Amino acid sequence: MRILVATAVPAERDAVARAFAESGREVEVLAAGVGPARAAATTATALTRAALEGAPYDLVVSAGIAGGFAPDAPVGSLVVADEITAADLGAETADGFLPVTELGFGTVTHRPPEVLVREVAAATGARPGAVLTVSTVTGTAARATALRELHPTALAEAMEGFGVAEAAAAHRTPVLELRAVSNPVGPRDRAAWRIGEALAALTEAFGKLAPVLKGWNPHDHR
Numbered sequence: 736m737r738i739l740v741a742t743a744v745p746a747e748r749d750a751v752a753r754a755f756a757e758s759g760r761e762v763e764v765l766a767a768g769v770g771p772a773r774a775a776a777t778t779a780t781a782l783t784r785a786a787l788e789g790a791p792y793d794l795v796v797s798a799g800i801a802g803g804f805a806p807d808a809p810v811g812s813l814v815v816a817d818e819i820t821a822a823d824l825g826a827e828t829a830d831g832f833l834p835v836t837e838l839g840f841g842t843v844t845h846r847p848p849e850v851l852v853r854e855v856a857a858a859t860g861a862r863p864g865a866v867l868t869v870s871t872v873t874g875t876a877a878r879a880t881a882l883r884e885l886h887p888t889a890l891a892e893a894m895e896g897f898g899v900a901e902a903a904a905a906h907r908t909p910v911l912e913l914r915a916v917s918n919p920v921g922p923r924d925r926a927a928w929r930i931g932e933a934l935a936a937l938t939e940a941f942g943k944l945a946p947v948l949k950g951w952n953p954h955d956h957r
């Protein structure tokens with residue numbers, strides 16, 4: 736079982752890697768960059784390289800900190816994606832937002848394996864729900880409300896999950912997204928982000944997750 740974990744920034748990579756200190760070559764943790772496009776490009780490159788080396792990954796995990804929708808995902812809590820949805824990939828119209836799928840293109844949602852989502856939730860206490868991928872961090876209460884109206888099951892927003900999932904899908908590899916909430920989604924207050932608390936929660940979660948991930952057989956749960 737080979738696992739690729741893609742975070743956005745090195746501090747998140749290091750927080751995850753601490754939990755896998757003795758995993759040898761089974762788990763690689765990569766700082767793939769901020770935003771869906773950069774994350775997709777870096778993740779796809781890593782997946783291609785591994786495939787060409789004859790050691791393809793069996794699972795890709797998008798991980799890091801996130802904004803949480805109140806009151807369901809408070810700061811310090813964990814969220815595991817039961818769907819990974821690109822929330823701003825589409826067109827704005829006079830009648831509201833249209834996802835690209837309604838324009839006849841592509842996809843806006845990837846679904847991680849249900850069994851794995853349940854196992855991750857049980858092992859870590861993470862709450863399952865939609866994790867939105869946005870290219871612009873939400874900075875107003877109005878935008879937070881609009882996102883929840885469009886995505887009532889959303890628990891968190893971050894900036895990479897959909898890009899990582901697109902790369903995984905191109906390689907027919909299952910994907911998972913696990914996030915630790917560092918801030919509420921809403922009016923911008925960067926100074927109030929609890930990054931240290933969220934990174935500590937991420938390390939603890941991956942520590943509990945290591946046996947689950949290593950024991951998971953993708954061929955049993957396609």
Ligand SMILES: O=C(O)c1cccc(C(=O)CC[C@H]2O[C@@H](n3cnc4c(=O)[nH]cnc43)[C@H](O)[C@@H]2O)c1
Nearest residue numbers: 743746747769800801802872873892893894895930
């Ligand atoms: O400054 C630091 O020490 C530091 C350490 C770890 C991570 C960061 C980041 O700024 C990570 C940016 C990353 O976080 C996600 N994120 C977090 N909150 C939100 C949000 O409210 N809306 C969208 N994305 C959020 C996102 O995935 C960013 O890539 C800094």
